[in-house]
Amino acid sequence: MARRLLFEHINVPGINTFDVYRQQGGYRAVERALKSLSPDDVVEEVKKSGLRGRGGAGFPTGMKWSFLAKPEGVPRYLVCNADESEPGTFKDRYLMTHIPHLLIEGMIVSSYALGANTSYIYVRGEMMPQIRILEKAIAEAKAAGFLGKNILGSGFDLELYVQPGGGAYICGEETALLESLEGKRGNPRIKPPFPAVSGLYGCPTVVNNVESIAAVVPIVNEGGDEYAKIGIGRSTGTKLISASGNINKPGVYEIELGVSVEDFIYSDEYCGGIANGKRLKAVVAGGSSVPILPANLILKTVNGENRLMTYESLSDGGFATGTMLGSGGFVVLDEDACIVRNTWNFSRFYHHESCGQCSPCREGTGWMEKVLHRLEYGHGTMSDIDLLVDVAKKIEGNTICPLGDAAAWPVASAIRHFRDEFEWHVTHPQEAQKGNYGLAHYADPLPAIAATV
Amino acid sequence: MSDKVKVTIDGISVEVEPGTTILNAARQIGGEIVPPAMCYYSKLQGSGGKCRTCLVKVSKGSEKDPRPMPKLVASCRTTVMDGMEVENITSPEVVEARKGVVEMLLINHPLDCPVCDQAGECSLQDLGFEHGAAQTRYEFDRRTFERIDIGDKIQLHMNRCILCYRCTYVADQITDNRVHGVLGRGDHAEISTYIEQAIDNDFSGNVIDVCPVGALTDKTFRFKNRVWFTKPVDAHRDCPTCSGKVTLWYKGEEVIRVTARKDEYNEVEEFICNTCRFDKKNTSDWVIEGPRAIANTSVISSNHYETLKPLPVIQQNPALMAANKEEFERTKKS
Known part of the structure; x- marks a missing residue:
């Protein structure tokens, strides 16, 4: 059985309550950090652990924290990005549902490390049950003295708020999330300035994924070096x-x-x-x-x-x-899955979720969706496939935020690897409505690479 | 030593104040190397970065950190650094990306310039002429909306809107309270005043001037005349609310339209009030200054576009000549 750090006690009955979580050794990280470590020590541990952002980009968390500007007299904020809306991803929702105190413990330690006295958990609007769970957990932690003024007598104050979003995928992008949190339309900001310099309400802000913040707990408990040995x-x-x-x-x-x-x-x-x-x-x-x-x-x-x-x-x-x-x-x-349909489905999602701020993404996602729809339903032509590649290329890298890239990559890669299947949809439109292209040669062993001179 | 920073755009160096954007530095040089801008408006704080037509390649970040920037950047929102080297039309990548953006802007924009009131003074028309392809590859229905009257003087036709957000910035910054915003998301987003509330503000008419396309038009002028048959004349009056400096557009002896004075980048010099714009349409209301100088690139002044004279650096480089091929060919037709 492989080592589990976040889900070590996930099967303990009642782990979603404060008492059980505490019995299983919960909130040790808060005690250790607040009583024996300085904020810089915590940042140093996270740096040593080599933890990389779990939200998708994989940027080293410790480095992100050390970029945070620390001007005098300006509050700093930690925002937890729980706007998990990527199709196929549901890990944060699972974590928040079953072991909410892990996230709250991580938030306390991370806020301490960054010097943030007000922190937010921005949860996607559809996850109302998780919002209730988190609010209940926060109330429990507050009653036990782990949140509020002067936590554990260390002089560190922290208020933690849960903010429901409106349910837009784009609000998972960190600057759009901050706009939304400020009460505005969730359009991504143009960077620079980065949130580490000017984020929430113009103050230095760190935005981290739920899992990244939760991972800070084992890092503080066991030390960054121990954590780095895994993997x-x-x-x-x-x-x-x-x-x-x-x-x-x-x-x-x-x-x-x-x-x-x-x-x-x-x-x-x-x-x-x-x-x-x-x-x-x-x-x-x-x-x-x-x-x-x-x-x-x-x-x-x-x-x-x-x-x-x-x-x-x-x-x-x-x-x-x-x-x-x-x-x-x-x-x-x-083998029964249709790649064209799958690609169209993804494209439809990005078309629906594009914020409409910059032109390549706003117009291009809709265009790709329409062309893919045509291909899937047997009305496509061979030139459509090249058109898709070209449109994807013109979106990628030319947009404000990564949503444009995210919309272009699945289409470009599906055509790169499954071009036969797209062509089959053009040449056999009738069959494509009834059956599938099947596995074809997609599982064949790769040809050995010829020695290159 | 001055504290100015030196930036090189397409091989031409210029010294500018720190904090200047690449686009404004290029405008100080002028000519063909100025990136086109559909959403940036120098008089509107916070505008820009959205349309992506002004993308340029930064081939050298600065003197201190010479690494190139990994992606093309929006020149209207990227500030210059000392020693920065920028490639605009000398980069095939930029020319290609710009063509892509123009194509994207046009896929949902109706291609019916002959019946559009903005024709002749439309930034998108110019942009399409200079950078677009001759044919569209988009074979689907374009998004359509009903026309909306914003008050009794302004009409919004969302079909033509390219969502540059300029008018919302006007509403935010020129007018006192926010009455104008964007609803919806993606390609079905629309500019709206919410339940078609009239904009009740002295400066609301400026949304017409900042609109780069024919989405917001002046109902007192709509379809009265093609702009290239009118004669622009600078004039002023003693106005209690604005500077009173305007351009009058004459048809014969009749003033058929009043606008603010626009510069060569289609930006107004000063915003004017609604009284000047809509209510003062007699020559006797104004003190005439003289004919308005319109850039000779404009169809309004000369009925033809200026030919493109490639920079020496492009003429010597076959790859760059190839990248700009369509642009050259187009300007050869007279």
Whole structure:
């Protein structure tokens, strides 16, 4: 059984209540940090741990914290990004539902490290039950003296607020989240200035994912060096993976970074193999935004090495043959899945969620969605496929926020790896309405790379 | 030593105040190297960064940190650093990206310039002419909206809107209370006054002037005449609310429209009040100063566009000549 840090006590009955959580050793990190560590020590521990942002981009959390500007007389804010809306990702919701005190403990320690006296948890509007759970947990923690004025006699004050969002995907982008939190329309801001300099209400702000903040708790409990021993290379620690799709055991799994993708899909400890005895066709490894990979490329890198669940191994091969760990939304597609339909579905989502601020994303996402719809329903032409590649290229990198990239990558990668299937939809429009292209050659072993001179 | 910073755009150096944006530095140089801007408006604080037509490549960040910027940046919102080197039309990547943005702006914009009141003074028309493709690749229905009257003098036609947000910034900054915003999201977002409330403000008419396209038009002028058949004349009057400096647009001896004075980048010099704009349409109300100088790139003044004279650096470089091929060919037709 692999090591679990965040979900160690997830199966203890009543772990969502303060008393049980405390009995299981909860809030030790708060005691340790506030009584024996200075804020800078905590930042140093997080830096040593090598923790990387769990929201998708994988930016080192410790470094993000050390960039926070600290001008005199200006409040600083910590904002927890719980606006989890990426299709295929549901780890934060699971964490907040079952072990809310872990997030609150992480918020207290992180706020202490950053010197924030007011912190916010921005939760997506659809997650009303989780908002209630968090509010109840905050009230419990406050009653026990872990929140409010002069926590544990250390002189550190902290007020924690839960703010429901309006349910827009774009508000998961950190600057759009801050706009929304300020009560404005959730449009991403133009960077620079970055939130570390001018964030919430123009004050220095750190925005972190739920899981990143929760991971601070084991880091403070056990020390950054201990945490860094788990994992491989620059991918340290454990990661929550939301596994879904055509697998036997969908759910949220905590893995040590470095488990091989093959193990993760087929071992009984995790996904337990493909459901109904089907064969694996493709995997979206990190939530809908990351490039989709066919079975042969997800299990082995182009160099013939086993692909591992780490930031580096998954992105091995760049955009040509790799993908990204992203937010850990692991969607498995079996041989009956239609890649064109899947791509259209993702595109439809991005079209619906584009904020409409900058033109390439506003117009381009809708355009891609319409072309993909046409292809899926058998009215496409061969030139549509090249058109999609071209439109995706013109969106990517030319927008204010990463939503444009996130909309372009799945389309570009699906065409890169599954061009045959798109062409089949054009050449066999009738059959495409009734059946599927099937597995074809997508699981064939990769050809050995010819030695290059 | 002055505290000015030196920036090089397409091989031309200029010294500007620290904090200047790349776009404004380029405007100080002038000419073909100025990136086009659809949403940025120098008189409106916070505008810009949205349309992405002004994307440029920063090939050298600064003297201290010479690394290039990883992505193309919006020149209207990126400030210059000392020693920065910027490529605009000398970068095939930028020319390509700009073409892409123009195409995106046009996919939901009706291509019916002959019946649009803005034709002849439309920034998108110019942009499409200079950077767009000859044909559209978009084969779907364009989004459509009903026309909305904002008060009795202004009409909003969302079909033509490119969501530059300029008019909302006017509402925010020129007028006292916010009456104008954006509803909805994505390509179905729309400019609205919410339940079609009339904008009741002395300066509301300026939304017409800042609109780069024909989405917001003056109902007292709509379809009275094509702008290139009118004669612009500078004039002023003693106005208690604004500066009173305007341009009168004559048809024969009749003043058919009053606007603020626009510069070569289609930005007004000073905002004018609604009384001047809508109610003073007699020559006797005004003191005439003389003919309005309109940039000779404008169809209003000369009925043809200026030909593109490529910079020496482009003429010597076959790759750059190829990247700008469409632009050159277009200007050869007279």
